[in-house]
Amino acid sequence: MKLQTHQLLLSFVLFSAVIISTISGTTITISPGTTLYASNTTQSWSSPNDTFSLHFLPLHPPTFPPSFTAAVVHSGGAPAVWSAGNGAAVDSAASFQFLPAGNLVLVNGSGSTVWDSGTSNMGVSSATLHDNGNLVLSNATSSVWSSFDNPTDTIVSFQNFTVGMVLRSGSFSFSVLSSGNLTLKWSDSVPYWDQGLNFSMSVMNLSSPVLGVEPKGVLQLFYPNLSAPVVVAYSSDYGEGSDVLRVLKLDGDGNLRVYSSKRGSGTVSSTWVAVEDQCEVFGYCGHNGVCSYNDSSSSPICGCPSQNFEMVNPSDSRKGCRRKVRLEDCVGKVAMLQLDHAQFLTYPPQFLINPEVFFIGISACSGNCLASNSCFASTSLSDGSGLCYIKTSNFISGYQNPALPSTSYIKVCGPVAPNLAPSLENAHWRLHGWVALVVLSTLLCFLVFQGGLWLWCCRNRQRFGGFAAQYTLLEYASGAPVHFSYKELQRSTKGFKEKLGDGGFGAVYKGTLFNQTVVAVKQLEGIEQGEKQFRMEVSTISSTHHLNLVRLIGFCSEGQHRLLVYEFMKNGSLDNFLFVDEEQQSGKLLNWGYRFNIALGAAKGLTYLHEECRNCIVHCDVKPENILLDENYNAKVSDFGLAKLLRPVDCRHRTLTSVRGTRGYLAPEWLANLPITSKSDVYSYGMVLLEIVSGRRNFEVSEETRRRKFSVWAYEEFEKGNIMGVIDRRLVNQEINLEQVKRVLMACFWCIQEQPSHRPTMSKVVQMLEGVIDIERPPAPKINSNAAPISTIATSSAPNYSSSSSLFTFEASPLALAIS
Numbered sequence: 001m002k003l004q005t006h007q008l009l010l011s012f013v014l015f016s017a018v019i020i021s022t023i024s025g026t027t028i029t030i031s032p033g034t035t036l037y038a039s040n041t042t043q044s045w046s047s048p049n050d051t052f053s054l055h056f057l058p059l060h061p062p063t064f065p066p067s068f069t070a071a072v073v074h075s076g077g078a079p080a081v082w083s084a085g086n087g088a089a090v091d092s093a094a095s096f097q098f099l100p101a102g103n104l105v106l107v108n109g110s111g112s113t114v115w116d117s118g119t120s121n122m123g124v125s126s127a128t129l130h131d132n133g134n135l136v137l138s139n140a141t142s143s144v145w146s147s148f149d150n151p152t153d154t155i156v157s158f159q160n161f162t163v164g165m166v167l168r169s170g171s172f173s174f175s176v177l178s179s180g181n182l183t184l185k186w187s188d189s190v191p192y193w194d195q196g197l198n199f200s201m202s203v204m205n206l207s208s209p210v211l212g213v214e215p216k217g218v219l220q221l222f223y224p225n226l227s228a229p230v231v232v233a234y235s236s237d238y239g240e241g242s243d244v245l246r247v248l249k250l251d252g253d254g255n256l257r258v259y260s261s262k263r264g265s266g267t268v269s270s271t272w273v274a275v276e277d278q279c280e281v282f283g284y285c286g287h288n289g290v291c292s293y294n295d296s297s298s299s300p301i302c303g304c305p306s307q308n309f310e311m312v313n314p315s316d317s318r319k320g321c322r323r324k325v326r327l328e329d330c331v332g333k334v335a336m337l338q339l340d341h342a343q344f345l346t347y348p349p350q351f352l353i354n355p356e357v358f359f360i361g362i363s364a365c366s367g368n369c370l371a372s373n374s375c376f377a378s379t380s381l382s383d384g385s386g387l388c389y390i391k392t393s394n395f396i397s398g399y400q401n402p403a404l405p406s407t408s409y410i411k412v413c414g415p416v417a418p419n420l421a422p423s424l425e426n427a428h429w430r431l432h433g434w435v436a437l438v439v440l441s442t443l444l445c446f447l448v449f450q451g452g453l454w455l456w457c458c459r460n461r462q463r464f465g466g467f468a469a470q471y472t473l474l475e476y477a478s479g480a481p482v483h484f485s486y487k488e489l490q491r492s493t494k495g496f497k498e499k500l501g502d503g504g505f506g507a508v509y510k511g512t513l514f515n516q517t518v519v520a521v522k523q524l525e526g527i528e529q530g531e532k533q534f535r536m537e538v539s540t541i542s543s544t545h546h547l548n549l550v551r552l553i554g555f556c557s558e559g560q561h562r563l564l565v566y567e568f569m570k571n572g573s574l575d576n577f578l579f580v581d582e583e584q585q586s587g588k589l590l591n592w593g594y595r596f597n598i599a600l601g602a603a604k605g606l607t608y609l610h611e612e613c614r615n616c617i618v619h620c621d622v623k624p625e626n627i628l629l630d631e632n633y634n635a636k637v638s639d640f641g642l643a644k645l646l647r648p649v650d651c652r653h654r655t656l657t658s659v660r661g662t663r664g665y666l667a668p669e670w671l672a673n674l675p676i677t678s679k680s681d682v683y684s685y686g687m688v689l690l691e692i693v694s695g696r697r698n699f700e701v702s703e704e705t706r707r708r709k710f711s712v713w714a715y716e717e718f719e720k721g722n723i724m725g726v727i728d729r730r731l732v733n734q735e736i737n738l739e740q741v742k743r744v745l746m747a748c749f750w751c752i753q754e755q756p757s758h759r760p761t762m763s764k765v766v767q768m769l770e771g772v773i774d775i776e777r778p779p780a781p782k783i784n785s786n787a788a789p790i791s792t793i794a795t796s797s798a799p800n801y802s803s804s805s806s807l808f809t810f811e812a813s814p815l816a817l818a819i820s
């Protein structure tokens with residue numbers, strides 16, 4: 001990722017810095033007439049205690065012929081803190097001179113002056129590099145020029161960055177406005193990041209803000225008028241380390257970062273970033289470039305909108321794209337190329353210029369653009385706002401991401417030639433072939449089988465009637481589980497044909513008993529218990545009756561075969577209703593009322609398992625896949641008690657592997673090898689609650705969540721009061737009981753507390769949801785190492801109702817999964 005490139009670069013810098021500072025002597029005051037040569041790598045000007053030095057630095061990656069910059073660097077390997085001419089690259093014959101006239105100049109090999117401090121004939125008599133990294137030119141009495149007052153792309157601790165100063169890197173710039181806003185701009189015109197003070201501060205009429213990076217790792221604004229500084233951001237390593245240099249740097253990718261580097265460690269890490277989603281940096285991919293992410297890495301990729309474009313510089317994708325045929329040279333028809341899930345970045349100034357923003361439909365939006373000579377592209381938001389951006393500017397910056405609710409169009413000279421993904425296309429064809437083959441052969445098998453079955457059935461009709469009566473009697477008389485033979489189950493499932501799903505413990509098939517009861521038959525795998533013990537467990541499970549638990553009807557234990565027969569749930573599992581499959585937009589959608597009832601039902605089912613039944617059971621695998629819905633959409637928890645059926649030592653292992661990829665539901669204690677208690681179920685249940693509200697997988701990391709865990713993001717949004725942002729998008733236009741949503745979210749954040757003792761019991765959760773008790777404001781569920789602002793993380797405090805939790809705290813034995 002980005003960090004690694006920086007680390008590489010910086011360790012290289014460190015390496016050169018170390019060589020230089022060890023060989024050259026310490027220079028405290030530099031007199032006019034002194035010169036540094038790019039060719040002599042042993043020369044440098046150092047600060048008194050060698051913390052900083054000024055010397056020629058080879059460019060990274062190395063170029064041929066070699067190029068250099070004249071820069072002030074830190075001995076820890078942090079980025080160069082200042083450079084002559086802001087990183088101007090010069091050849092090996094270049095020199096950095098302190099002229100007798102009193103000015104510093106960078107002269108290229110050809111003799112041309114690349115940079116001049118502009119201090120000639122101002123009485124400058126000495127130059128000094130201070131231990132804080134400031135290069136100062138002074139006359140006999142005071143400082144005339146300093147690198148701190150003329151920053152390039154970086155500021156260091158103790159450096160005051162004020163209104164009027166600018167950090168620059170390529171087309172990007174960073175500045176502090178007198179309002180206290182910090183802004184990043186592209187080409188001095190498009191502000192793609194603008195962070196203001198919070199409202200209570202901004203009405204105070206403060207002026208002359210000074211931005212500083214404090215050595216402890218906090219970015220703050222000082223006001224001459226205010227006794228305490230205003231915190232802008234904390235670095236993720238805030239307060240750590242004693243001799244750590246922290247710098248704020250505007251990188252070449254247009255992002256602003258805080259870097260930390262421990263003196264002498266040679267490593268540098270980024271500990272804060274302004275724009276968390278790199279693709280939101282305007283112009284990152286150049287003109288007409290489209291920024292996106294590759295699944296396999298988190299660094300952004302720059303591409304062209306379609307094959308109607310080509311890269312300006314094939315070896316540097318960030319240089320942007322140009323049309324293969326210019327629009328004015330187009331002999332064919334000009335057309336609009338469609339880009340799904342894409343937007344052309346639009347930030348406030350463009351946003352505010354009225355003619356560029358309309359409220360019209362998608363086709364009208366692109367149609368208007370096509371008809372207008374000044375329009376090059378358009379973006380339609382499909383988030384329900386109906387906003388249409390018409391891009392008339394001659395610089396277009398694209399962003400494509402499956403999470404973006406917008407469609408964009410860009411003008412091309414026809415015919416439109418969308419980007420291909422060749423390997424994918426082939427795979428598609430191969431897949432189609434296979435599918436056809438499989439379908440055909442299945443159909444054939446099915447016909448033969450059906451025919452056989454029909455013949456066989458007719459001849460045996462007599463026998464079946466007898467069986468059916470027997471089952472009905474057994475089932476309803478005693479409530480004891482029915483013992484089926486393997487053959488019977490094979491028959492009732494038509495040879496295990498209709499698969500309902502793949503549970504954590506084995507596949508589930510649909511079957512019809514001879515009394516026409518439809519059932520779900522689960523074929524257990526990996527059961528190594530003896531028959532006697534298996535039957536004992538089965539009777540425990542089947543004696544657990546509750547409206548919100550799936551009922552066990554019977555079982556089969558024959559040789560290797562271990563099967564369980566459950567009542568069939570018409571509407572399948574909850575996950576089918578929560579998560580949309582992008583391809584087959586399933587029409588299934590549960591409104592909020594149903595969702596709330598399901599949440600409550602599942603909580604009641606779990607409460608019964610944990611606290612009310614005779615042999616209490618820890619479920620171990622609470623997730624939407626295990627919450628089934630009957631014909632009235634009542635929630636029924638399934639798969640409980642199964643963890644116990646497996647050899648106990650295997651429970652932890654089995655559960656971990658069976659939910660591989662969906663670890664989002666596992667409480668931290670699973671991974672930390674701590675005892676698994678009913679509180680672990682509470683955690684998983686909390687994650688399910690979040691998914692019920694949001695309709696998104698809790699472990700999804702997307703652009704929208706600023707690449708954070710969804711739960712962490714959701715908590716922050718909740719704290720900000722943005723409940724609507726967390727709610728399933730498909731519900732926003734419906735009637736929602738916001739009070740209920742809030743209760744559900746608060747209960748959720750209590751459930752997913754990292755400390756098991758801070759989580760409520762399931763019965764408390766039920767009371768929270770029902771609104772019969774007041775819910776305290778939940779603390780942040782988990783400290784996320786990527787999230788900078790420590791200020792948002794409240795200290796965890798146990799809710800006052802945690803007393804009852806001792807009931808379910810087992811001794812440190814993962815074997816104890818149920819207690820009596």
Ligand SMILES: *[C@@H]1O[C@H](CO)[C@@H](O)[C@H](O)[C@H]1NC(C)=O
Nearest residue numbers: 024037039040041042043044
């Ligand atoms: C390089 O600089 C060092 C220190 O200033 C000096 O002693 C040495 O002679 C220089 N080497 C060349 C080749 O100029």
Ligand SMILES: *[C@@H]1O[C@H](CO)[C@@H](O)[C@H](O)[C@H]1NC(C)=O
Nearest residue numbers: 088089090091108109110114
């Ligand atoms: C310095 O000269 C080299 C050629 O010797 C050239 O490539 C480079 O661009 C020049 N640098 C500047 C900043 O003009």
Ligand SMILES: *[C@@H]1O[C@H](CO)[C@@H](O)[C@H](O)[C@H]1NC(C)=O
Nearest residue numbers: 048049050051130131132243
């Ligand atoms: C060098 O000087 C700076 C500024 O006075 C100080 O912060 C730093 O600790 C010193 N470093 C060493 C190694 O003495």
Ligand SMILES: *[C@@H]1O[C@H](CO)[C@@H](O)[C@H](O)[C@H]1NC(C)=O
Nearest residue numbers: 122123139140141142143144
């Ligand atoms: C030194 O510079 C300062 C500020 O530029 C100026 O006010 C002062 O007169 C100068 N002193 C001398 C001795 O030139």
Ligand SMILES: *[C@@H]1O[C@H](CO)[C@@H](O)[C@H](O)[C@H]1NC(C)=O
Nearest residue numbers: 132134148158159160210222
């Ligand atoms: C930065 O500002 C503070 C407070 O205004 C001042 O004490 C300090 O000397 C300034 N630092 C520099 C390097 O100018």
Ligand SMILES: *[C@@H]1O[C@H](CO)[C@@H](O)[C@H](O)[C@H]1NC(C)=O
Nearest residue numbers: 177179181182194195196197
């Ligand atoms: C400052 O930033 C806020 C957003 O944080 C924005 O609403 C406001 O308009 C900005 N103010 C100025 C003067 O740019």
Ligand SMILES: *[C@@H]1O[C@H](CO)[C@@H](O)[C@H](O)[C@H]1NC(C)=O
Nearest residue numbers: 197198199200201229230231
């Ligand atoms: C806004 O700033 C004031 C003063 O620094 C601070 O007390 C308050 O907590 C801040 N509010 C938010 C929401 O950050």
Ligand SMILES: *[C@@H]1O[C@H](CO)[C@@H](O)[C@H](O)[C@H]1NC(C)=O
Nearest residue numbers: 200201202203204205206207
């Ligand atoms: C802030 O300044 C504006 C104009 O300069 C003035 O009208 C307003 O009263 C001031 N507000 C406060 C709180 O001083």
Ligand SMILES: *[C@@H]1O[C@H](CO)[C@@H](O)[C@H](O)[C@H]1NC(C)=O
Nearest residue numbers: 204205206207208224225226
């Ligand atoms: C500084 O603050 C005081 C009160 O705290 C206020 O009266 C004064 O106008 C402020 N000055 C400026 C320049 O904002």
Ligand SMILES: *[C@@H]1O[C@H](CO)[C@@H](O)[C@H](O)[C@H]1NC(C)=O
Nearest residue numbers: 293294295296297301302303
């Ligand atoms: C995504 O990354 C993989 C592995 O790094 C690479 O093979 C593939 O070409 C990349 N895809 C694109 C579109 O760059």
